[in-house]
Amino acid sequence: MTRQLVTIVAAVLALSSNAYAQLSKEACVDAHSRGQDAREQGKLSLARKLFLTCAQSSCPAAVQGDCARFADDLTNLQPTIVFVARDASGNDLPATTVYVDGALVATSIDGKPHDIDPGNHVVKFSNGDSDEVITLVIGSGEKGRTVLAKFSAINPPSTPDAAQTVTSRPAKPAARKVQHPKGALALAVSGGIVAIGGGALAFYGRSQVPEACDLSTHQCAAPPGAPVFDDAASAANKVNIGLIAGGVGVAALAGGLVWYYAGAKTDKESPTQQSVAPWVNGNGAGVAVLGRF
Template sequence: MSSPSTALRFVPAALFAMTSLGGTQAEAAPPDQARKAACAAAFEEGQELEKAGRLVEARGKFVACSAADCPAVVRDECTTMLPRVESSLPTIVPGLRDATGNDVVDAEVTLDGKVLTKTLDGQPIAVNPGPHTLRFAAPGAPPVERQVVVRVGEKNRVITVDLEASVKDAPRDQDKPTEAGQGTSGRRVASYVLGGLGVVSLGAFAYLGATGKGELDTLKETCGRTQSCASADVDAVKTKLLLADVSLGVGLASLGVATALFFTSGSEKKAATSAVVRPLVAPLPGGGAAMLFGTF
């Protein structure tokens, strides 16, 4: 059997010979000139498409030039090459599932932007080998894309994707049930935060109180004896002592609330709410006061 390239070189000559020869044998069922040219062109194009990896299109050309009304020399070559292309031609079986896991039948599937099918009936579909973008679209749900690489000779490859739930059907945050233990977890976290705040505040009280008391004693031993202390120095000492008192109040209140939250976090679970703590600091004559208001 001749190779495709050799056969291609002899097709024009064979066609010419069939057209030119006279006699009853040539006149028995002679294809017209246009049909001869179409068959020869389909044969040539089929070979080029096969080389380019466009096997779907190549199969169509070889089917066309295998028709009974094509010249015998062309028809014989095409019928020989057609099975080879069909053997290499891959097929896929696209599938689609909805949010409940049921198969979807009425859906449009496109391959690289071109409609492949509008009915998912489980039948294989021939596609060219290589990388492709499959897009599945069904009513009531956003489309889903899948990147695939189809291999030469791969048959009946099942490609099933799951539809995402429609945005309008997705549960809203306020409709979601409260997870068990959410309120308890929030209280426990709040107790840790307030405990840390209390420790830091008490540390600030110790530092400000010690340094402020030391500076006050220094003023008393120096300019205080003659009542000649500068106002700026006196105000600085007062501010430091006031901040020390405020830090003490915040520290004690934070530790108190933190302790209460920690020991009540294991009690009966209630609807989860956000813990909000607001400090209130107020200066008073000779010192200050600090309080914490909170909702849990």
């Protein structure tokens, strides 16, 4: 009876072993086929996992060889990205959750690369109540690409209070005082007046020359002793006096102006200086403000 029971158990185990081996072969072939489909669709992560499954030693040799080669090829083509999250001050935020295309990828950021398929992706970083969404395009074979999210609302840099802000103003330069010679301006004004008066006198004298006389030749077309000779002499004297006075006035005007500007001196005004010094005597103590003007 015991011998018959052992024989039955052994037969059942043998049948179960053959059935498992048959299912394993089917799983290998299925993984081989599905892996190729996923690779053609650009789903490199899924294809690589399937090829690693059918590359096991339990799979048929032909299937195992193909899957191992395909897995190696996809290792080189598989893009990877590295997640980085920082606050407004530039500090890292490791306690940040990351979603790629709506699927949870990481519950924290540790600096390790993550596999991702080529193409367009939407990456969402979540930290507390703040979310940052980044859209990116990943190329085939791109390794270690950094995806950075900056949370500007977390830990913003402090700004100085308006009441505590001190505005530095440049020191006002000392004023310059220009001193002109006192008599220069009077000389220039007097010279101008004399020049104008002399010119007017010369013009008036020229108008008083009789028509019968020529001032340039000092001759008159009249008989000797005629009154025109006296009139012409008087007019000539006025012209000469006016010309001399005008020349003196012009010289005085020019000299006064030259003296006024050439003799000017520039002095710097001494700025007001103040100092504070403590004082102590037998009657008490205090602070004295000393100034110099």
